[in-house]
Amino acid sequence: MxxxxxxxxxxxxxxxxxxxxxxxxxxxxxxxxxxxxxxxxxxxxxxxxxxxxxxxxxxxxxxxxxxxxxxxxxxxxxxxxxxxxxxxxxxxxxxxxxxxxxxxxxxxxxxxxxxxxxxxxxxxxxxxxxxxxxxxxxxxxxxxxxxxxxxxxRWAAKSDQRKEWKELFFSENFSSPLSKSDAGDFAYALEMTRLAPSAVNKQPWRVVKCQNAFHFYKAKTLKEGKNSVDLQRVDVGIAACHFGLAAAEKNLPGGFKKLPVPNINTSSELIYLFSWVLNS
Missing domain, CATH: 3.40.109.10 (NADH Oxidase)
Structure with missing residues (x-):
């Protein structure tokens, strides 16, 4: 829709x-x-x-x-x-x-x-x-x-600042930043994702484009309390909403789906959550 x-x-x-x-x-x-x-x-x-x-x-x-x-x-x-x-x-x-x-x-x-x-x-x-x-x-x-x-x-939270593309979006692995040209039609959806709000503006989402999918990860950038809810998972959901709405507006193919953990080398600070899988 x-x-x-x-x-x-x-x-x-x-x-x-x-x-x-x-x-x-x-x-x-x-x-x-x-x-x-x-x-x-x-x-x-x-x-x-x-x-x-x-x-x-x-x-x-x-x-x-x-x-x-x-x-x-x-x-x-x-x-x-x-x-x-x-x-x-x-x-x-x-x-x-x-x-x-x-x-x-x-x-x-x-x-x-x-x-x-x-x-x-x-x-x-x-x-x-x-x-x-x-x-x-x-x-x-x-x-x-x-x-x-x-x-x-707003100043203390750096509310008007956003991370650069090379810090958020990657190609095949976390060592290779994804360029806007390589993102193709999905560059718009990713830019809308980059602009999403987050708790104390930490922008904890990371996205890896790999073959026919964009894999969404959570990067641990805040300490978690023993009994507190993980707000950074909420933040990744907010970012995914921006991606999904932008893709729907432009009639881009695909949809969100949780896959087996992708075979991509990651640090312990990166946790796979779900993927946008292009229609075959």
Missing amino acids: KPVFPVEKTIRERTSVRSYEPRALSTKEKDLFHDFIKTLNNPFSVNVNFRLLESSDAWKGEKLGTYGVIKGARDFIGASAPDTDLALEALGYSLEHLVLYAVALGYGTCWLGGTFDRSAFSHAMDLKKGDLFPVITPLGYPADKKRPMESVM
């Missing part, structure tokens, strides 16, 4: 909005998002659950909060999934599709993985036992004026 918005324009317009006008979405607007959510799917066949939440959805007398990171937002989107293979990647894929849809309509969003009241939001999400609930995003009207802290946060 082709995207319902211009992919490159929307991806380039997307930015993390942390300051919002203090007004809630109307019922009509919420219905618009509920309807779009019904159309969402992901290539990993994981049932990702979405819930539109209001900041007034109190728990133990306290409103849903983000420790001061987000100001003014009255509505949020939470996403959860059962703990199955590629669940986090699927969640990142589906939520980014929803985020881009919101951006195309003029709404503000901001991926949050660690700076929200997880206990309160989890209660409001009505999670099932074992569900993964790694991220939320505010959803609302961007404020005309940004707070000084917001500019500081």
